[in-house]
Amino acid sequence: MSRSAHPAGPRHADVLPEGHYSAPPADLNTLDPKVWSQTVSRDEDGVATVGGIDVKTLAEEYGTPAYVLDEADFRARARAWRAAFGTDADVFYAGKAFLSRAVVRWLHEEGLNLDVCSGGELATALSAGMPADRIAFHGNNKSKEEIHRAITAGVGRIVLDSFQEIVRVAHIARELGKRQRVQIRITVGVEAHTHEFIATAHEDQKFGIPLAGGQAAEAVRRALQLDSLELIGIHSHIGSQIFDMSGFEVAAHRVVGLLKDIRDEHGVELPEIDLGGGLGIAYTSDDDPREPHEIAKALTEIVSRECDAAKLRTPRISVEPGRAIVGPTAFTLYEVGTIKPLDGLRTYVSVDGGMSDNIRTALYDAEYSVALVSRTSDAEPMLARVVGKHCESGDIVVKDAFLPADLAPGDLIAVPATGAYCRSMASNYNHVLRPPVVAVGDGESRVIVRRETEDDLLRLDVG
Numbered sequence: 001m002s003r004s005a006h007p008a009g010p011r012h013a014d015v016l017p018e019g020h021y022s023a024p025p026a027d028l029n030t031l032d033p034k035v036w037s038q039t040v041s042r043d044e045d046g047v048a049t050v051g052g053i054d055v056k057t058l059a060e061e062y063g064t065p066a067y068v069l070d071e072a073d074f075r076a077r078a079r080a081w082r083a084a085f086g087t088d089a090d091v092f093y094a095g096k097a098f099l100s101r102a103v104v105r106w107l108h109e110e111g112l113n114l115d116v117c118s119g120g121e122l123a124t125a126l127s128a129g130m131p132a133d134r135i136a137f138h139g140n141n142k143s144k145e146e147i148h149r150a151i152t153a154g155v156g157r158i159v160l161d162s163f164q165e166i167v168r169v170a171h172i173a174r175e176l177g178k179r180q181r182v183q184i185r186i187t188v189g190v191e192a193h194t195h196e197f198i199a200t201a202h203e204d205q206k207f208g209i210p211l212a213g214g215q216a217a218e219a220v221r222r223a224l225q226l227d228s229l230e231l232i233g234i235h236s237h238i239g240s241q242i243f244d245m246s247g248f249e250v251a252a253h254r255v256v257g258l259l260k261d262i263r264d265e266h267g268v269e270l271p272e273i274d275l276g277g278g279l280g281i282a283y284t285s286d287d288d289p290r291e292p293h294e295i296a297k298a299l300t301e302i303v304s305r306e307c308d309a310a311k312l313r314t315p316r317i318s319v320e321p322g323r324a325i326v327g328p329t330a331f332t333l334y335e336v337g338t339i340k341p342l343d344g345l346r347t348y349v350s351v352d353g354g355m356s357d358n359i360r361t362a363l364y365d366a367e368y369s370v371a372l373v374s375r376t377s378d379a380e381p382m383l384a385r386v387v388g389k390h391c392e393s394g395d396i397v398v399k400d401a402f403l404p405a406d407l408a409p410g411d412l413i414a415v416p417a418t419g420a421y422c423r424s425m426a427s428n429y430n431h432v433l434r435p436p437v438v439a440v441g442d443g444e445s446r447v448i449v450r451r452e453t454e455d456d457l458l459r460l461d462v463g
Ligand SMILES: Cc1ncc(COP(=O)(O)O)c(C=O)c1O
Pocket: 094, 096, 097, 115, 138, 200, 237, 239, 240, 241, 276, 277, 278, 279, 320, 321, 322, 323, 324, 420
């Protein structure tokens, strides 16, 4: 029998309002391994556990909200990418997805390189001991100071994003008496099938130098003339949360076409190409992500086929996955607060965080899953919207979700697949404190990024 905590009763499937949710799952207690990190399961009392620790213990010890990161899963995914590409290719983890010193150390130990896109990410990487020559420095508007620091540190490559930057980096390298390895980021004109704000290879956006109109070829011409630059390759990144490999195929075809033009014009075969990141992960059970070995096989086959056809030596490939490595490895643990059933609509379930710890729903209309994790329940499914505590009606964490109708304040719920672009895009909106990142594994847990305190906030406030 179902137990309803709400006077208005649960929102059953037969009275669902219009929406884009799927039907309620057969069993709300199942934690689909597709969206939850590898070591998540339920113990005999129905409490979810991760890395051998139950979520109630984690909530007691670290408070909520908290990002809980499964270290074994992170390492396994990093290793799988490394192994899939083998020794003839390089994997640069995209630090923008989530970066901390612990993560840098894990990446270093697992043999991955690192893509950074700001002075702050560079400082984090260096301070955790990532060798500078395994760092790639990105960004469409790197400051002179950042460029100076990157070259001084000896980063393995700077990815040049504009004509002005070619000159700027060359100038700073010359002043420092160095020859800097660089790639040129081009936009190949691919419409990636993803949200407009995270597609990056169509022409009308801020990244890279367009292939169209001979602009990329002109950028190569200029870079090759500058002695303080060593042009090692061409870079393309078509967007993020992509499932369809056809965009990568077109991108590889066009990048190799440019390499051929460079060889024909300058007699130079550039030794490297980078095809960026962007591989999608499962946020809900409806998503079907590809495995790293499938992606590696597809990309290396495309590049060698295109190079054979163009009679070019196959360049060394590199890729920059961020989300695909860290995304699935963490969930956000929240405590349920106010529950507000709205007749004929849905039930609003407020949690103790919100858009300050996960902006993706508000920003991209992203879809997430959610589950009651502090216990199981046999209650009817209730159509819910999980919302935060911010003064903003768009403060939605999970837009359409089914939770058991007996959900009550004090229950713990968790949103899986929040490892990427949640902590790294977190804010202090409403002076809400950013949650900690707790790493778990082998029955142990530790904070790798601590919770912000009010003192942290006040420290920046002058006067
Ligand atoms: C240049 C570059 N490389 C890599 C990434 C990582 O993308 P993702 O996390 O989707 O793999 C991004 C972000 O989209 C990017 O802009």
